[in-house]
Amino acid sequence: MKKHKELTKAEEEVMLALWKIESGYIKDILEQFPNPKPAYNTISTIVRILETKGFIKHKAQGKTHQYFPAIKKEDYTRNYMQGIMKGYFGNSFKNLVSFFVSNGELSMGDVNDLLKDIKKERKEEKKEKKEKKKKKK
Numbered sequence: 001m002k003k004h005k006e007l008t009k010a011e012e013e014v015m016l017a018l019w020k021i022e023s024g025y026i027k028d029i030l031e032q033f034p035n036p037k038p039a040y041n042t043i044s045t046i047v048r049i050l051e052t053k054g055f056i057k058h059k060a061q062g063k064t065h066q067y068f069p070a071i072k073k074e075d076y077t078r079n080y081m082q083g084i085m086k087g088y089f090g091n092s093f094k095n096l097v098s099f100f101v102s103n104g105e106l107s108m109g110d111v112n113d114l115l116k117d118i119k120k121e122r123k124e125e126k127k128e129k130k131e132k133k134k135k136k137k
Helices: 009-021 026-031 040-053 073-088 093-102 108-136
Strands: 056-061 064-069
Touching: 009 026, 009 040, 009 064, 009 073, 026 040, 026 064, 040 056, 073 093, 093 108
Parallel strands: none
Antiparallel strands: 056 064
């Protein structure tokens, strides 16, 4: 994924709405917001900015446009979190986890569960790699 600029809070809210509905018109994006909803023109302006930044693309539908994400939510999230880790935690997942533990937001039980999940994921990845090697032979 090419490096995208970070989203402002307002841009992030629009992207979250668009990722949720996958594609839609301004009115469809607006429907995803809680009351009181932002103005139609506000969402329209943010969408145009996001399109300029490369986050959104559109298809012309007569006089209106149907918008859709140009990048996957997972790709943006990965890039964003890597930036947080690099900028605030010395590019160390250990420092990130330690931060949440020391602030009481993550218990040692949570850390142990996280380790179990990571080990399970690694086993599944190894299994998939072995299966791919067998298929190549």
